[in-house]
Amino acid sequence: MADTHKQWLEKLEAESRAKQELFMNDIAAKLRHPRMYEKPQHPFRGAPDFWKAFEWSEDERVKEFTDNFLSVGGHVARLQTMDEAKQFIVDKAEEMSAKYVVRQNQPELTALDLEGSLTDSQVSVWNTDPEQYWRARAAEADFGIVMADHAVAYTGSVTVLSAENKGRSVSLLPAVLIIIIPIERLKTRLGEVLVTFDEAGRGQLPAGIHFISGPSRSSDIENDLTIGVHGPGIVYALLVG
Amino acid sequence: MSAAHKKVQTVKARADLALNDEFLRKAVRFTTERLRNGKKKATEEHGNWEEWRERGRQIRLHTIAHLDYYLNLFVNNARANGVHVHFANTAEEAVKLTLDIAEHAGAKSVVKSKSMVSEELHLNHALESIGVEAVETDLGEYIIQLAGEMPSHIVIPAIHKNRYQIADLLSKEAGYTLPPDTTALAGFVRKKLREKFLEAEIGMTGCNFAIAETGSMVLFENEGNARMVSTVPKTQITLMGMERIIPSWSDLEVMATLLPRSATGQKLTMYMSGITGPRRPEDADGPDEMHIIIIDNGRSLQLGDPEFQELLNCIRCGACLNACPVYRHIGGHAYGSTYSGPIGAVLTPSLNKNIAEWDDVANASSLCGACYEACPVKIPLHDMLVYLRRRKVESGNGNKLESIGMQGFATIMGNSSRLGGMLRLGKLGQKLVVRSGVIKTKLGPLKGWNTYRVTPSLPKESFRDRWETLDQELKQGLKQMDSSMQNRMEELVRKREQEQKEGKGGHGHG
Numbered sequence: 001m002a003d004t005h006k007q008w009l010e011k012l013e014a015e016s017r018a019k020q021e022l023f024m025n026d027i028a029a030k031l032r033h034p035r036m037y038e039k040p041q042h043p044f045r046g047a048p049d050f051w052k053a054f055e056w057s058e059d060e061r062v063k064e065f066t067d068n069f070l071s072v073g074g075h076v077a078r079l080q081t082m083d084e085a086k087q088f089i090v091d092k093a094e095e096m097s098a099k100y101v102v103r104q105n106q107p108e109l110t111a112l113d114l115e116g117s118l119t120d121s122q123v124s125v126w127n128t129d130p131e132q133y134w135r136a137r138a139a140e141a142d143f144g145i146v147m148a149d150h151a152v153a154y155t156g157s158v159t160v161l162s163a164e165n166k167g168r169s170v171s172l173l174p175a176v177l178i179i180i181i182p183i184e185r186l187k188t189r190l191g192e193v194l195v196t197f198d199e200a201g202r203g204q205l206p207a208g209i210h211f212i213s214g215p216s217r218s219s220d221i222e223n224d225l226t227i228g229v230h231g232p233g234i235v236y237a238l239l240v241g
Numbered sequence: 242m243s244a245a246h247k248k249v250q251t252v253k254a255r256a257d258l259a260l261n262d263e264f265l266r267k268a269v270r271f272t273t274e275r276l277r278n279g280k281k282k283a284t285e286e287h288g289n290w291e292e293w294r295e296r297g298r299q300i301r302l303h304t305i306a307h308l309d310y311y312l313n314l315f316v317n318n319a320r321a322n323g324v325h326v327h328f329a330n331t332a333e334e335a336v337k338l339t340l341d342i343a344e345h346a347g348a349k350s351v352v353k354s355k356s357m358v359s360e361e362l363h364l365n366h367a368l369e370s371i372g373v374e375a376v377e378t379d380l381g382e383y384i385i386q387l388a389g390e391m392p393s394h395i396v397i398p399a400i401h402k403n404r405y406q407i408a409d410l411l412s413k414e415a416g417y418t419l420p421p422d423t424t425a426l427a428g429f430v431r432k433k434l435r436e437k438f439l440e441a442e443i444g445m446t447g448c449n450f451a452i453a454e455t456g457s458m459v460l461f462e463n464e465g466n467a468r469m470v471s472t473v474p475k476t477q478i479t480l481m482g483m484e485r486i487i488p489s490w491s492d493l494e495v496m497a498t499l500l501p502r503s504a505t506g507q508k509l510t511m512y513m514s515g516i517t518g519p520r521r522p523e524d525a526d527g528p529d530e531m532h533i534i535i536i537d538n539g540r541s542l543q544l545g546d547p548e549f550q551e552l553l554n555c556i557r558c559g560a561c562l563n564a565c566p567v568y569r570h571i572g573g574h575a576y577g578s579t580y581s582g583p584i585g586a587v588l589t590p591s592l593n594k595n596i597a598e599w600d601d602v603a604n605a606s607s608l609c610g611a612c613y614e615a616c617p618v619k620i621p622l623h624d625m626l627v628y629l630r631r632r633k634v635e636s637g638n639g640n641k642l643e644s645i646g647m648q649g650f651a652t653i654m655g656n657s658s659r660l661g662g663m664l665r666l667g668k669l670g671q672k673l674v675v676r677s678g679v680i681k682t683k684l685g686p687l688k689g690w691n692t693y694r695v696t697p698s699l700p701k702e703s704f705r706d707r708w709e710t711l712d713q714e715l716k717q718g719l720k721q722m723d724s725s726m727q728n729r730m731e732e733l734v735r736k737r738e739q740e741q742k743e744g745k746g747g748h749g750h751g
Contacts, residue, residue: 005345008345009325012325012327012341013325015327016325016326016327016328019327019328020313020316020326020328023312023328023330023483023535023537024309024312024313025309026541027308027309027312027483027541027544028309030541030544030545031306031308031309031544031545032545035309036307036309036310037310038310039310040303040307040310042303042488043299044296044299044300044303045300045488045489045491045492046489046491046492046494046495047296047491047494047495047498048289048292048293048296050289050292051289068508072507072511126525127524127525132525134525134526135439135472135473135525135526136439138526139435139439154508155497155508155509156508156509157509157513162520162524162526162527163521163523163524164521164523164524164525167524167525167526168468168472168526168527169472169473169526172465172468172469172472189494190494190497190498190509191491191494194490194491194493194494194497195490195491197455197457197490197515198454198455198489198490198491201455202318202321202322202454202455202456202517203321205455205457205515205517206517206521207516207517207518207519207520207521207524207527208471208472208514208515208516208517208527209457209514209515209516209517210468210512210513210514210515211509211512211513211514212511212512213508213509213510213511213512213513214511215511216463216464216465216511216512217463217464217511218380218381218427218463218464219397220379220380220381220384220397220398220399221380221381221384221399221402221404221407221423221426221427222268222403222404222423223271223272223275223397224404224423226380226423226424226427228427228431229380229427229430229431229463229464229465229466230378230431230434230464230465230466230468230469231464231465231468231469231511231512232465
């Protein structure tokens with residue numbers, strides 16, 4: 001390998017750009033129209049109209065989210081305040097003797113002062129030390145603690161977005177995942193969350209957008225349901241507010 | 242697994258093997274039944290399923306009809322996100338690109354999440370040829386990789402293995418004996434693959450959907466391994482069929498409504514991830530370098546073909562497999578190709594453009610249309626199977642004996658005295674083979690039919706023989722119809738017409 005990595009990537013890109021034109025021209029020719037450069041009319045964009053008008057009340061959203069999350073083997077707690085959420089986490093950590101805890105570096109979580117309260121656990125805060133190999137910190141953790149960016153009642157899903165202070169690994173690698181969902185972030189339909197990404201536009205999207213609808217599962221061995229195959233096997237959704 | 246292997250055998254021969262495998266048959270039937278019932282329940286619960294199907298179809302039709310625009314938009318946006326995008330016209334080009342990337346990443350191992358495109362490319366073998374270990378991380382895929390087999394179902398790849406066989410395979414890998422217990426087996430795989438995820442230099446994924454307007458790729462999964470593969474290793478390679486595009490995130494709501502419900506009856510898979518480029522410089526996880534390889538490999542041959550373009554609408558849910566009475570009996574391996582079931586029977590010859598070689602998979606269907614009914618984007622698979630059979634005959638690859646037979650049939654049926662003569666001959670000839678009113682012999686052309694059934698004998702007096710008498714009786718009967726009866730009937734007809742005008746009563750069956 002005489003070329004540097006950068007030169008090699010540049011070479012690939014030049015090849016790719018040349019091929020892109022041929023590729024698209026070939027598609028247009030086969031479709032028997034001239035190359036299209038203008039955005040076509042798309043009259044069927046998104047869900048049918050009757051669906052876009054569908055909305056549940058907050059009580060219904062809480063009930064439906066809870067039913068859905070429980071039905072796939074997740075756990076839900078309905079809490080009034082962040083203090084209650086803190087107490088829930090402290091109790092769970094004690095009950096399950098969590099040794100290592102990793103949490104996102106979000107202000108709402110910082111305010112819980114878990115580092116001060118979880119005296120028997122070692123709590124790491126995501127990406128606070130550039131020297132750390134953070135993926136390994138998340139992989140060894142018993143608990144991962146995150147704030148939800150959005151949640152969807154109809155499918156029983158929670159959305160987490162990646163950022164400097166929000167690792168993708170924190171909701172993925174620990175054995176137990178605890179997600180705090182401020183109640184006002186709980187929407188009725190999936191589309192209410194998805195449309196925000198269209199509105200934000202390409203440049204504003206994070207690298208990772210993850211919808212989580214319960215514990216990791218598989219039915220690959222004799223159709224027998226197994227929980228916690230790769231991702232967290234125990235997931236708590238704490239609805240707060 | 243190899244090409245040679247599948248050339249030796251026909252679908253019929255492979256299906257005979259499958260039909261003799263009691264466990265396989267039961268497992269396939271049980272699994273397809275479970276998935277089918279799950280889908281039925283989920284779609285009924287969701288409601289307005291036909292409207293959703295139609296919307297899904299329209300979005301896919303629109304995107305494919307403007308594929309040059311949307312794919313180009315996707316590519317430009319993905320590049321702007323920092324993704325290295327590549328194009329591969331053939332499987333060989335895609336393999337070459339992958340190996341080039343693996344070599345430059347100095348990779349010793351690659352962890353892969355489930356990808357049907359990767360199965361198309363037979364990539365694992367190629368990676369191993371340059372000394373790179375390829376590890377399938379989906380539980381079912383990992384099992385069949387250890388067994389050295391192909392997936393037998395698009396959603397549940399190891400459908401054909403029982404827990405004892407799986408325990409044997411995993412015990413060999415572990416170096417100690419594992420009990421045939423699902424939790425223990427899955428637990429071993431979790432631990433084993435955790436090490437692999439953290440060691441591997443490259444993570445490899447497929448792509449369920451690619452969003453043109455933001456250059457994002459979307460993955461649906463239940464285990465979390467696709468997230469692992471796209472989060473932990475330094476380099477990510479995504480293999481993407483050129484037709485995976487949808488315009489926007491809003492359109493994803495429709496696909497996310499159709500795909501999991503049709504595949505497994507879930508409201509949503511446990512994980513749905515939208516990945517937009519490699520990790521940002523300030524992020525502490527996600528790949529440093531991300532490649533997307535856009536693959537044609539026969540797909541573009543369907544573009545502009547009025548009979549097959551809709552094939553590109555497929556969202557790979559597997560609902561047609563679960564609905565197909567043939568698949569449910571013979572399982573996936575009998576199709577001898579990457580894609581099985583009704584979609585495989587059409588996709589395989591279409592992608593390969595060699596109808597002759599794959600002709601017999603198009604015959605592995607009863608044309609009952611259950612696949613179309615099950616399809617969440619309404620692909621008329623049963624029509625396509627007929628088109629394929631027609632093309633096969635037109636291209637001169639038809640069955641010679643069948644052609645001669647059909648010509649003979651036409652000659653005889655085209656002339657009534659010829660038919661009469663043949664039937665008289667048949668009545669004489671059948672005396673040799675009829676036993677207690679039926680024909681059971683498996684000689685010659687009767688073998689296929691009589692293996693599982695009996696052929697009825699020609700009757701002493703046929704409908705044709707009786708026709709003249711019947712005809713006369715009928716003519717007389719009509720003439721002699723009682724006039725009061727005729728009046729009553731005419732009255733009934735008038736009354737019904739009146740009711741229909743007033744909007745009362747249904748059409749037809751009353």
